[in-house]
Amino acid sequence: MAKQILVKVKNKNPGQSVNSLLADLLHKGLLEGILVPQILPSKESVVQTLVTEPEKLKEADVLAPVLPVSSAQIVSDMTRVAASPKPLGLVMRACEIRALVELVKLKQASLENLLIIGVDCLGTYSVRDYADIVSRKEDPIHVLLQGAKEGKEDPYLRSACRVCEYSVPTSSDLIVGLIGLDWEKEVLLKAGSDKGEKILAALNMSSSGTSSQREKMVSQFSQQRMKKRDELFSRTQKEISGWENLSSFFATCINCRNCMTACPICYCKECFFNSSTFEFEPAKYLERTNRKGILKMPTDTLLFHLGRMNHMAVSCVGCGLCEQACPSNIPLLKIFKMVGHQVQEIFEYVPGRNLEEEIPLAVFKEDELQEVGEE
Amino acid sequence: MVTGEKALVHRVLVIGSGVAGLEVARSLAYADYEVCLIEKEPFLGGMVRRLNQLYPEGMPNSHTLDPLVEEVTRLGRVEIMTDTELVSVNGDLGNYQVKLKQGGKAKELAVGALIVATGLKEWDVGSITPYGYGRYERVLTPIEFEEKISNEEIKPEDLKSVVIINCAGSRDKNYLPYCSRVCCFIGLKEAKLIKDKNPDMEVYVCYIDMRSYGSLDSLYNTLKDVYKVNFIQGRPSKVKEKNGNLHVIVEDVVLGETLDIQSDYVVLNHGYVGDEDTLSKLRIPLDSGDKGRFPTTYCNAALSVDSNPRGIFICGCAAYPKNVAETLVEARSAVHSAINALRDISLKTAVPTINSDICAQAKCKLCLSICPYDAIVEEEDKIKIISSMCMGCGICTATCASGANQLEGFSDTELYKEIEEIVEEDDTVAFLCQWSAYPLCEERERGDLKKVKFIKLPCSGRVSAGLIAKVFSYQARNILVAGCYPDACHYNRGNFVARRRIFAMKSLLEQFGISSDRLRMEWIGKQEARKLQRVLKDMRKG
Numbered sequence: 001m002a003k004q005i006l007v008k009v010k011n012k013n014p015g016q017s018v019n020s021l022l023a024d025l026l027h028k029g030l031l032e033g034i035l036v037p038q039i040l041p042s043k044e045s046v047v048q049t050l051v052t053e054p055e056k057l058k059e060a061d062v063l064a065p066v067l068p069v070s071s072a073q074i075v076s077d078m079t080r081v082a083a084s085p086k087p088l089g090l091v092m093r094a095c096e097i098r099a100l101v102e103l104v105k106l107k108q109a110s111l112e113n114l115l116i117i118g119v120d121c122l123g124t125y126s127v128r129d130y131a132d133i134v135s136r137k138e139d140p141i142h143v144l145l146q147g148a149k150e151g152k153e154d155p156y157l158r159s160a161c162r163v164c165e166y167s168v169p170t171s172s173d174l175i176v177g178l179i180g181l182d183w184e185k186e187v188l189l190k191a192g193s194d195k196g197e198k199i200l201a202a203l204n205m206s207s208s209g210t211s212s213q214r215e216k217m218v219s220q221f222s223q224q225r226m227k228k229r230d231e232l233f234s235r236t237q238k239e240i241s242g243w244e245n246l247s248s249f250f251a252t253c254i255n256c257r258n259c260m261t262a263c264p265i266c267y268c269k270e271c272f273f274n275s276s277t278f279e280f281e282p283a284k285y286l287e288r289t290n291r292k293g294i295l296k297m298p299t300d301t302l303l304f305h306l307g308r309m310n311h312m313a314v315s316c317v318g319c320g321l322c323e324q325a326c327p328s329n330i331p332l333l334k335i336f337k338m339v340g341h342q343v344q345e346i347f348e349y350v351p352g353r354n355l356e357e358e359i360p361l362a363v364f365k366e367d368e369l370q371e372v373g374e375e
Numbered sequence: 376m377v378t379g380e381k382a383l384v385h386r387v388l389v390i391g392s393g394v395a396g397l398e399v400a401r402s403l404a405y406a407d408y409e410v411c412l413i414e415k416e417p418f419l420g421g422m423v424r425r426l427n428q429l430y431p432e433g434m435p436n437s438h439t440l441d442p443l444v445e446e447v448t449r450l451g452r453v454e455i456m457t458d459t460e461l462v463s464v465n466g467d468l469g470n471y472q473v474k475l476k477q478g479g480k481a482k483e484l485a486v487g488a489l490i491v492a493t494g495l496k497e498w499d500v501g502s503i504t505p506y507g508y509g510r511y512e513r514v515l516t517p518i519e520f521e522e523k524i525s526n527e528e529i530k531p532e533d534l535k536s537v538v539i540i541n542c543a544g545s546r547d548k549n550y551l552p553y554c555s556r557v558c559c560f561i562g563l564k565e566a567k568l569i570k571d572k573n574p575d576m577e578v579y580v581c582y583i584d585m586r587s588y589g590s591l592d593s594l595y596n597t598l599k600d601v602y603k604v605n606f607i608q609g610r611p612s613k614v615k616e617k618n619g620n621l622h623v624i625v626e627d628v629v630l631g632e633t634l635d636i637q638s639d640y641v642v643l644n645h646g647y648v649g650d651e652d653t654l655s656k657l658r659i660p661l662d663s664g665d666k667g668r669f670p671t672t673y674c675n676a677a678l679s680v681d682s683n684p685r686g687i688f689i690c691g692c693a694a695y696p697k698n699v700a701e702t703l704v705e706a707r708s709a710v711h712s713a714i715n716a717l718r719d720i721s722l723k724t725a726v727p728t729i730n731s732d733i734c735a736q737a738k739c740k741l742c743l744s745i746c747p748y749d750a751i752v753e754e755e756d757k758i759k760i761i762s763s764m765c766m767g768c769g770i771c772t773a774t775c776a777s778g779a780n781q782l783e784g785f786s787d788t789e790l791y792k793e794i795e796e797i798v799e800e801d802d803t804v805a806f807l808c809q810w811s812a813y814p815l816c817e818e819r820e821r822g823d824l825k826k827v828k829f830i831k832l833p834c835s836g837r838v839s840a841g842l843i844a845k846v847f848s849y850q851a852r853n854i855l856v857a858g859c860y861p862d863a864c865h866y867n868r869g870n871f872v873a874r875r876r877i878f879a880m881k882s883l884l885e886q887f888g889i890s891s892d893r894l895r896m897e898w899i900g901k902q903e904a905r906k907l908q909r910v911l912k913d914m915r916k917g
Contacts, residue, residue, distance in 0.1 A: 107739050238888075240887055243887075246889075269737065277778065277791055342883075342886055361774070362745055366871055369874050369878050
């Protein structure tokens, strides 16, 4: 059975070729429906759609470099109460898949009956920048792919994507590959699991060789971005050093909780920080103010961010949707990604890597972290 | 039979009819309790029934077990059910529903409490391949050896030499890492048994340490000095067969010589393992090792008022291996505990409540895996605390991200309020475990520790990042989290869970350019008032 095939691209449009592959999956009855991003009539952004009618896949745009919402959250909405009754396909990027794996561990989603179709991701633009590029009558995917081909630094990429180590999807049943290929001519379709292999066989397409460049380029890509990531971490560490700097980092927070709502990992529908535990009587406000003669309002914004960080940092996949959602433009990604990365390293944990890996703060080992205490 | 809830508090189910179960049934019956005694075998007596005689005096069953069986049978108040196995148990102290299977037929029973006296199981000594159990016919377990002597399959009079290998697999991390307590005596008893019948034969006992504690040490001395049993300190490397004879190869560590002892029989004096099947059915928490797991309560000192699960009491070898005398004492103490508990069935341990509206929206079930007692379950789509099994540690409360789970007395609201009220700028805040460090601070001399604020936690496992962040947001100088030493947590694992959280928090602080020394975790024992003082003074320095 072929583990990977190269699919010929028509009209120099890899997206369209992927669409017809997806339509084929529905036609052949291999899937009952597909969750896929679809371009808006205005062209200025995409929305996630669930499609059962192959015809409706014409405007699907699996490559559009924009991520208004993590589809991990959508899959959670669809499968939290019970597993999907019918086989569905999910077209997702690496960060979305990794978040989904974390949500499954947190019992917020079920992968039963689902086929993950991962798509290579070179990065995404913010919703605003994407619309900007469109308004200039340019095609964002062309801008992105052309830029990548020429090896140029793309100034529009979201900060999260610039430092993202995962251009290639993990834990997928099927992978649609662009990196290392001449995507105007062909794209890679590769099985990542037994389930994916069966689907590939059922599609009954002739194999046409492999790409020798791919692995090398993928690793080059991650190396570059990891280097940028580490540079970002050291800059960030300086920027937020000490309580004063940390407070001023979050100073413009208006307590809107958009970051929490956009975060694919934050699974509590009602945040603990919205609970009555954080409500105070009027006298308490004055009492707190009297300590220093001045009290920042709204109160406890820093506490909220630290609390949220602590709840989700071990599972943070660095998608940066918190930052995209922030109306005050607080550069949240760098701080959350940095903290997440450090905490994950302590427990040798990589969020989204493997369903079998247990979330570190829900387990413990007797013979670890021995250096407690004065001795 | 009397029915109604009130009657239940006078009815107790005893599981297992060995010495422990029989003694429990007898004591309960004399205290006017209705007793139901179940036994999975067709006859009463348990493990002791299989023994030829008991140490140290070599008393036969006709003088020990038989009178006990006779007395329990004679007492009208004990309903005896043989061929009966436990299927499941539900309920709480004062009201347990028990499902049984008697010879294939299902039976139901309601009782107020249960006493577990299911004893232990022999560890499979065949897993030590070099000793040849199962390969050589004359390599036997102690019980097989005794049975063969008692039915005269083996006549000590015809034997020239027997080797008894103590600690066969015990205190060895490849097999059973622990000491099973009774085996040394069993070896001594069997050595005496055959020497009594044939003083001219050679008996060798290979041992690592002779753990003949208490007055029973005299048995060892008698065997060594009077009976001239050969005690060889060393763990045999293998048992082999040559020309139809068994040979035990052992390095005598005292003489520094390797011996090759020819022997008619080799007795592998192995260890014992817990009856995991029954214990798990009763949801009794077991210790965390992977072999021969016994109930946790007996691995850590249990100081709680409530048993765990509440209303289920363990005695005899079901708790850990012990001899008949010790078993009898423990059986009586279990009866005492059960009667005391049934006298007042109100809940003595504060347990968490789960706000199911909040929980329903998250329902991550992290609390299910973190609970040391399996006291949290999902029932009818809701996460619930089984109060009869909860010991009130609050580890789950600290794990719950949504805030749905709140331990009474140590809820987030209560602890946050306490922090708000007492914490001032530049303070040192000490979160102390109620079982170890907190009692020490009650009798402290405050003196130069005026800026130290103490906050009591049920267990260090209750500490959460939220509490730490809250304290720091009040500009405290530093925080101490004091838990019990790694092997001494009252709740078995709270300190380990806390340690992970503290390390994660320390890393967070480092990232923020705040010295992680400002958050300190220490193991502080119940008696270590000085250590607490020293640590706090150190934290107030500078």
